[in-house]
Amino acid sequence: MTVDDHDSTGDDAAGDGSLTTEETFALVGDEVRAEILRALSAERGGEGELPSLSFSELRERVDADVRSSQFNYHLQRLVDHFVENRAEGTAQLIEDVVPSDDDGYALRPEGTTLTRTIRARTGTGEGSLDPVAVGLDCYHCGTAVEATYDNATFVLQCPDCEYLYEYDLVPPGILDGEAETLSRAAEYVRHVRLAFARGVCPLCGNAVDTSFDPPGETGYPRPDLRAVCVNRSCDHCGHRNYLKVGEALLRDPDLVSFCRERGLDVTSTPIWELAFAATDRDVDVRSTDPWEVALEVELDGETLELVVDGNLAVVERNYA
Ligand SMILES: [Zn+2]
Numbered sequence: 467m468t469v470d471d472h473d474s475t476g477d478d479a480a481g482d483g484s485l486t487t488e489e490t491f492a493l494v495g496d497e498v499r500a501e502i503l504r505a506l507s508a509e510r511g512g513e514g515e516l517p518s519l520s521f522s523e524l525r526e527r528v529d530a531d532v533r534s535s536q537f538n539y540h541l542q543r544l545v546d547h548f549v550e551n552r553a554e555g556t557a558q559l560i561e562d563v564v565p566s567d568d569d570g571y572a573l574r575p576e577g578t579t580l581t582r583t584i585r586a587r588t589g590t591g592e593g594s595l596d597p598v599a600v601g602l603d604c605y606h607c608g609t610a611v612e613a614t615y616d617n618a619t620f621v622l623q624c625p626d627c628e629y630l631y632e633y634d635l636v637p638p639g640i641l642d643g644e645a646e647t648l649s650r651a652a653e654y655v656r657h658v659r660l661a662f663a664r665g666v667c668p669l670c671g672n673a674v675d676t677s678f679d680p681p682g683e684t685g686y687p688r689p690d691l692r693a694v695c696v697n698r699s700c701d702h703c704g705h706r707n708y709l710k711v712g713e714a715l716l717r718d719p720d721l722v723s724f725c726r727e728r729g730l731d732v733t734s735t736p737i738w739e740l741a742f743a744a745t746d747r748d749v750d751v752r753s754t755d756p757w758e759v760a761l762e763v764e765l766d767g768e769t770l771e772l773v774v775d776g777n778l779a780v781v782e783r784n785y786a
């Protein structure tokens with residue numbers, strides 16, 4: 467469908483206030499409306515009350531070269547979708563934290579989510595990180611593994627055998643405070659992986675689909691060093707993630723406590739330092755139809771074996 471920006475009444479096709487993806491892109495694609503959202507987001511800050519701006523304050527902050535009536539037209543296009551006019555009531559979610567005499571304009575939760583997403587991925591310049599050793603010898607060939615960050619992508623790879631440890635879209639905020647970049651990248655990657663592992667899209671909260679893909683068909687380097695790639699994908703927003711079986715099981719309470727009791731905290735150790743999660747060397751594909759895949763974690767001479775089915779549900783637990 468097409469959206470005629472200026473002839474539209476602003477009504478949505480469904481009539482329930484919701485917008486299609488196309489309508490949303492069209493709505494925020496205008497310069498004045500984008501500036502309104504930016505100004506309200508800048509006002510919000512990270513603490514205290516959820517502030518609002520009066521019409522004149524907002525117009526002053528936006529500093530757009532448009533007549534008042536035109537500015538109001540753009541502002542009203544956003545109201546009820548990304549912006550609320552508190553004179554007409556406040557989103558139920560936040561009404562308890564808004565002063566009752568507040569009658570300005572502020573971001574709705576949808577506007578907050580949108581502007582946070584944009585701010586998280588922009589505004590810090592073209593951040594990059596030259597190859598830096600992460601203090602890990604490649605599990606396959608012993609060469610020092612290196613991390614890089616470029617084009618908003620965090621990559622951890624062995625420069626010799628090319629085994630890929632991490633390849634993730636990560637916001638440039640990890641570069642803020644150079645010394646902590648690696649630990650922050652590790653935490654961010656874990657956060658995304660564990661959401662997918664638990665079956666929830668970390669971007670949109672939808673349930674995800676699961677498939678076990680042959681490594682040779684994924685485009686990943688060195689498929690010969692992989693047993694299977696667990697693909698979790700969200701058909702709502704398109705987010706997806708390839709998990710190693712060990713990564714997918716990092717949320718398993720038995721695995722967490724088995725490791726903890728033997729001095730290994732898998733909740734804080736970077737995933738690339740956990741051999742059972744960073745490689746497939748402890749993974750055994752028992753069956754492909756139906757899928758049955760075993761992971762063996764060995765610590766201090768004892769082993770925990772977890773077996774998952776094609777939906778990543780643990781169907782067997784064996785201690786030895
Ligand atoms: Zn290597």
Ligand SMILES: [Zn+2]
Pocket residue numbers: 667668669670671672700701702703704705
């Ligand atoms: Zn999603």
